[in-house]
Amino acid sequence: MKKLKIGVIGCGSIARQRHLPEYAAHSQAEITSVCDIVLERSREVAEQYGAVPFTRYEDLLASDVDAVSVCTPNYLHAPVTLAALNAGKHVLCEKPMATTKDDALSMMEAAEKNGKKLMIAHNQRxxxxxxxxxxxxxxxxxxxxxxxxxxxxxxxxxxxxxxxxxxxxxxxxxxxxxxxxxxxxxxxxxxxxxxxxxxxxxxxxxxxxxxxxxxxxxxxxxxxxxxxxxxxxxxxxxxxxxxxxxxxxxxxxxxxxxxxxxxxxxxxxxxxxxxxxxxxxxxxxxxxxxxxxQSHVVDAFVRCIVNDTPPPVSGREGLxxxxxxxxxxxxxxxxxxxxxxxxx
The missing domain is CATH 3.30.360.10 (Dihydrodipicolinate Reductase; domain 2)
Incomplete structure (x- = not known):
């Protein structure tokens, strides 16, 4: 089976401790690109996982990734997620999904309009x-x-x-x-x-x-x-x-x-x-x-894409x-x- 091409936006601790190792261990996913505004971090993580480094998320979204994890500071969750969904990518967004109700609603609307999965990384479930x-x-x-x-x-x-x-x-x-x-x-x-x-x-x-x-x-x-x-x-x-x-x-x-x-x-x-x-x-x-x-969040995200089923923690749940x-x-x-x- 063809592996999902994954991009990870934000190469801080949550990406390094959760998203990146869990994607790397998944048989149906392949990390193909990573992004961080700090070039050294992007390059370091890219070398570790055999991915292409970016410093602008817009450039990563222009690549052929199927899905992305948004692991940025909170204020960027909504704009990065909206850009990814509108670029035709599935999104796993870290919590809290947004900083305002209006931003969260916009994310949900973009997922529906583009027919893409939006999952929020509430791992305690x-x-x-x-x-x-x-x-x-x-x-x-x-x-x-x-x-x-x-x-x-x-x-x-x-x-x-x-x-x-x-x-x-x-x-x-x-x-x-x-x-x-x-x-x-x-x-x-x-x-x-x-x-x-x-x-x-x-x-x-x-x-x-x-x-x-x-x-x-x-x-x-x-x-x-x-x-x-x-x-x-x-x-x-x-x-x-x-x-x-x-x-x-x-x-x-x-x-x-x-x-x-x-x-x-x-x-x-x-x-x-x-x-x-x-x-x-x-x-x-x-x-x-x-x-x-394992947080099992990445497993659930990949599974909902591969099986075309609703995300177990939807945008509505995150809101x-x-x-x-x-x-x-x-x-x-x-x-x-x-x-x-x-x-x-």
Whole structure:
């Protein structure tokens, strides 16, 4: 079978740790071109993967690639994705998919108009513990869900970004969001995925506490309410100075699901009758040097192109997660609960 020709736009840490090695390992994909505004980075990655280097994404899109990964700073997600879709390329875009609702909608419209796949790289949906928890929830084993608690925090992007302490992550004009958009958006998508319903109300406190040089937030705590009345908390932080916390708890009438809370068991189910079931499902993906695991995002993206099926994390799904983050920021600014409007 003919391999998909892949271009990767942006040669920073997320491309090097996730997209590039996963495409390289895929039997149906071939990295043919890479792009970064820093010529040395583009050349280095191109040499590693046997690709053609570019410094302008427009030039890469003029080549014969079939699909691209957009691994740029947040403010470029929309313009690069729009250019790629309009050039007839399928797109896997890093999260958050855009910095505004209007940009996200434009991306979705371009994908539909051009008949191309648009997938957003929300990798938490593919974590084995999360997939198993989703199955248990859908089977009704947990009964009615009352509440949840989900957290994603680490010491900050300076510890793994290719630019270190001067990373674009800290600059509002390039990132738009801080920890909330970097980490919180993952958990916003995960809660929607696990519970199978929309978040309709958001209240939040969003602060910059640990990164004095940042012009974006580094800590956020949100209270979310879903359409059926489930209430829970979402926390995102760049100030967890020891171990990363990437845990989620689901509290139901029959059991509690503890996801990524036990170092040896990715999912622990504590039933109301005292029974405890532990699942050893492998580690969640991590930015730690010794924690590299497949995110399965590239697998899903390639599969939807080859099989001509809908992307498992569509533009619509990416927009719904973005809605929650934007509502949290609005809540913090206006100091009130925000009701989400999904009419757009």
């Amino acid at each position: 593919f974590v084995r513990s999360h997939v198993k928890a989703k199955q248990l929830l859908e089977k009704g084993e947990i009964g009615r869900i009352y509440s949840f608690r989900t957290t994603f925090g680490h010491a900050g992007p300076e510890n793994w970004s290719i630019d270190g302490g001067d990373s674009w992550f800290f600059h509002k004009h390039e990132a738009s969001f801080g920890a909330l958009g970097d980490l919180g958006v993952h958990k916003a998508d995960l809660i929607r995925f696990l519970l199978g319903e929309e978040v309709v109300e958001v209240a939040a406190f969003v602060e910059t506490l640990a990164k004095s040089h940042a012009t974006v937030d580094d800590n956020a705590v949100c209270i979310l309410k879903t359409e059926s009345g489930i209430v829970g908390s979402l926390a995102a932080s760049w100030s967890y100075v020891s171990e990363e916390d990437n845990t989620t708890m689901i509290y139901g009438e029959k059991a509690i699901l503890r996801l990524e809370d036990d170092p040896n068991h990715a999912l622990v189910v504590q039933y109301h009758n005292g029974e405890v079931v532990k699942y050893a499902l492998g580690n969640i993906q991590s930015n730690a040097a010794d924690g590299q695991t 719904r997660a973005l809605h929650i983050i934007l509502a949290a920021l609005e809540s913090n600014e206006k100091k009130r609960v925000i009701r989400l409007d999904y009419s757009s």
